[in-house]
Structures are given as C-alpha cells and as structure tokens.
C-alpha cells in the first residue's frame with residue numbers, strides 16, 4: 001500500500017466535495033447529512049464528518065473514508081479507486097513493493113484485456129464482411145439499428161474453427177494465452193480452437209468500459225443457444241451486468257435501473273429510449289450484482305417474462321434486491337411476450353404502460369407466493385426473507401409489511417421468527433451522550449462499550465492496556481480489534497480494519513465524545529468496571545482451583561485457596 005500517496009490524497013481531496021457529486025448534503029451541527037446512496041431511505045441518516053474524512057450511515061452502517069466511498073459508489077476495486085483519486089488530486093503513485101506474483105498477475109490481466117479489445121475488433125469487423133451476412137440479417141430482422149450495433153460493439157464469429165485463433169497468433173499471442181483468456185477452447189488432445197463459432201457476439205464490458213468477456217448467440221441453429229465466456233482472471237460470472245457500462249450515467253441520473261434477462265432485451269430497451277437498462281448474464285441475480293447497481297441507484301425495476309420460469313426468476317430476484325436494502329419494482333410481461341417483442345409491436349408507449357404499473361417488489365413476492373404456494377412454504381419463505389436482510393434496520397422496516405401482506409399480526413410474525421431475528425450482528429450505536437448499560441451476558445456488547453471508549457478517547461489506549469483491558473475483553477471480535485488499536489494507535493487505522501470493524505469505528509467517531517466532567521466520570525467508571533471484571537475473573541480462577549483441590553482431596557491446597565479467597569474481598573473504594 002502506498003501510504004504516502006494515500007495520505008497526500010486525503011490531504012488534497014475533501015470527502016464532502018466528493019460525496020456531494022452523488023448525494024445532496026445539508027449541514028447539521030458541524031456535520032453533513034443526506035439521503036444514503038447505499039440504501040433506500042426517506043429520512044437522512046447518511047452522515048459525513050469532513051474534518052475526520054469519514055462517513056457513516058446510521059441506517060445501513062455503510063462507512064469508511066474517501067477511498068471506501070469512491071470505490072463503493074462506483075463499483076471499483078480499491079486499486080482503481082486509488083488510481084483515479086490520485087489522478088484527480090495530482091498525486092504521483094509510486095510502484096509498491098515488488099511482489100513478483102502480483103506483478104505477473106497484473107501483467108497477465110493487462111494482456112487479457114488487450115486480447116479482448118483485439119477480439120472485439122475482430123468480431124465487429126467480421127459483421128461487416130460477407131461472412132457476417134447471416135448475422136446482419138438476423139439483427140435486421142430483430143430491428144437492431146446501426147447506432148445500437150455501434151454503441152454495444154456487436155459483432156459475429158464465423159463458422160471457422162481457427163478464425164480468431166489465427167488472428168490472435170498473427171497479433172503476437174499464443175494459443176495457450178487464448179485459452180487462458182477464455183477466447184479459445186482446448187480439447188482432450190490439446191488442440192485449440194475458437195470458443196465462439198457461428199454466433200452473434202455481445203461484448204461484455206466492465207465499469208471502466210473495457211471488454212472483459214463475450215456472450216454469443218447462435219445465429220442459424222445449434223446448441224447451446226447462448227454461450228458466455230467462462231471465468232477468467234478478468235471476468236467472474238455473477239459479478240457483472242450486461243450493458244451497465246453503457247447505462248451507468250442514465251441510471252445515476254434517474255436513480256433507477258431497469259433489469260432484464262436477455263442481451264437483445266437490453267439493446268431493445270436502449271433503442272426505445274430506456275437507456276438505464278441492463279441485464280443479468282445468464283445466472284440468477286447475485287448480491288454482488290445488486291451491490292454494483294445500488295452504487296448508482298436506489299430502485300431496481302425488474303422486467304421479466306410472464307412464463308413460469310420468468311415468474312420464478314422475478315421472485316428470486318426481487319427477494320435478492322429487497323434483502324440488500326434496495327427498493328424494487330416488478331414488471332411481468334404477458335405470457336408469450338418478451339421485452340423485445342413488446343417494444344417492437346407496441347413501441348415505447350406500450351411499454352411505458354407496463355412501467356407505470358410496475359408492482360411493488362414485496363407486494364409482488366407476497367402475491368406470487370399466495371397464488372402458488374402452501375401456507376407452510378409461505379411462512380418458510382418469509383422466515384428466509386427476513387433472515388437474509390442485510391441489516392437490522394431494513395428488517396425492522398420490512399417486518400410489519402410482510403406481516404400485513406400475509407394477514408398475520410406483527411407480534412405473531414415476530415414470535416414465529418424470534419429465534420432467527422435474535423441473531424442480528426449489527427452493532428448497536430449509542431445515542432448521543434447516553435451511557436450504554438453494561439448488561440450481564442451480552443459479551444460482545446460489553447466489549448463494544450470499552451472499545452467505543454477507546455475509539456473516542458485514543459489518548460487513553462495505553463493506560464487501558466496497562467489496566468489489563470485485554471483480559472476483560474471476551475469476544476474474539478473485540479480482542480482482534482483491540483490488537484489493531486495497539487498496533488496502529490496514533491496512525492490512520494482505517495486501512496487495517498475489516499468491514500464490520502470499520503462500521504463500528506466510524507459509527508463511534510460520528511458521536512460526540514464525552515468531555516469535561518462527564519469524561520472524568522466516564523473514565524473512572526471504565527477503570528472501575530475493568531478492575532471489577534479482573535477481580536471477578538481472579539475469583540473464578542481461584543474457586544475453580546479450590547474445587548479441583550477438593551475433588552482431589554488435597555487439604556493443604558484447599559486451605560491455601562480458602563485463605564486467599566477470604567482475603568480478597570472486593571472493596572469498591574480501594575479500586576480507583
């Protein structure tokens with residue numbers, strides 16, 4: 001990690017400025033507040049502390065620094081966010097420590113991206129040549145205009161077994177590289193050949209607009225009808241969406257995305273003016289895909305076919321979107337019709353009618369369940385649905401809605417699922433200046449009490465350590481975080497924290513810490529609780545040892561332990 005560059009970027013760029021490009025912020029008592037771009041909400045709980053360069057959402061616990069914000073909102077990896085922000089800040093990045101593995105991987109990725117760029121040119125050129133006649137006729141029949149062919153970079157592959165292979169080799173790549181890049185296939189005998197033959201080619205791009213994979217639809221006849229690139233170092237199934245690169249600006253502007261299933265559906269929607277459309281790529285919708293979309297918008301509208309497969313997919317997808325805290329609408333087309341055919345026959349006006357009447361995602365789920373599922377299955381679904389909620393705030397939001405949709409009382413639903421709903425691991429955030437009670441048994445909660453104090457008053461970290469806080473922390477989560485405090489105290493700790501630690505840390509930093517007399521009182525209380533815990537621990541060890549000695553009939557040891565136990569009586573006034 002290029003620490004110097006990270007610090008320089010943080011010095012030069014203002015988190016508030018960056019956030020404001022995506023979120024409308026208002027000043028509220030020394031901080032900035034706005035509607036969270038990472039979950040759907042009506043009242044602002046997204047908070048930015050410009051002085052500390054931190055953001056925290058009290059609704060979904062999204063949190064972090066300028067790098068976290070920039071990479072999450074743009075669906076970028078840290079490395080790419082660093083590069084882009086460095087360019088913006090005018091900070092020069094020095095190459096990191098030499099890791100031969102990483103250098104090799106990154107140069108391989110670079111090569112694969114170049115190969116895909118070349119292959120895309122090859123497929124696109126072929127579409128204009130005599131070999132591309134069948135593909136051109138197919139596109140014409142489906143009403144795809146040349147502007148769309150251009151903007152989606154459509155192409156085709158010939159029936160030849162070694163067309164692309166020869167082209168790659170003539171450009172200096174080996175057939176083995178072609179296989180590793182997912183462009184060529186290899187049979188058992190080791191012969192290499194083109195993966196995509198006789199197909200209409202749809203390039204799949206990442207958010208930087210680079211081609212990372214291809215989808216191919218058979219033109220004349222054959223199996224499989226659709227073929228996608230397999231996983232490679234630059235493409236992983238279930239992480240990308242077709243057309244998102246082309247649709248991202250429009251999605252960000254309208255705060256809405258239309259999500260459909262097929263390549264042709266996406267292209268048709270764009271042609272008819274719905275430029276905020278993208279497609280799932282032949283797999284069930286994944287949390288990664290929803291996360292990527294939710295960086296740009298707060299609502300996803302599903303446009304699925306009305307057959308039973310389409311209905312099932314719509315049900316699964318809306319469940320996935322809602323549990324990720326994103327708002328969802330559903331359009332189910334009449335049976336026998338797909339987006340493309342609907343647009344071709346009824347035009348944008350015809351489609352708009354369906355869009356205006358899109359059903360609420362949760363209503364759609366509950367109605368679909370009630371129509372075709374048994375009460376038992378419906379309850380199972382609801383239980384799974386609430387359990388999968390990405391955090392407790394969203395669950396609280398949906399619980400009454402699910403209850404009323406099922407016609408049961410909220411209390412009833414809650415009691416059915418109490419075992420499940422109790423397992424929330426979302427950190428509890430303290431209200432300002434309100435002392436959290438130290439509950440007996442809630443171990444992690446207790447750890448959080450001490451850790452919160454340390455986050456807000458780092459000047460006490462060393463003394464807390466000397467007072468033996470490590471012995472008092474009971475959860476693995478807590479001890480791990482404490483070790484990080486010790487190792488990185490006084491420095492920017494953010495890069496060393498995982499997501500849950502980051503959320504906790506940023507949440508604590510957003511609160512107003514104790515000061516003056518309150519702080520003194522709180523500090524005394526913290527020290528006292530630590531001392532008391534250590535005392536109790538010591539007593540417990542002695543009692544255990546005493547019991548073992550009694551069981552072994554060792555009366556000398558029994559007497560010795562009894563004496564120590566009797567001498568060590570807790571005296572409140574002596575401990576601080």
Ligand SMILES: [Zn+2]
Pocket residue numbers: 036037038039046057058059060061062
């Ligand atoms: Zn949020």
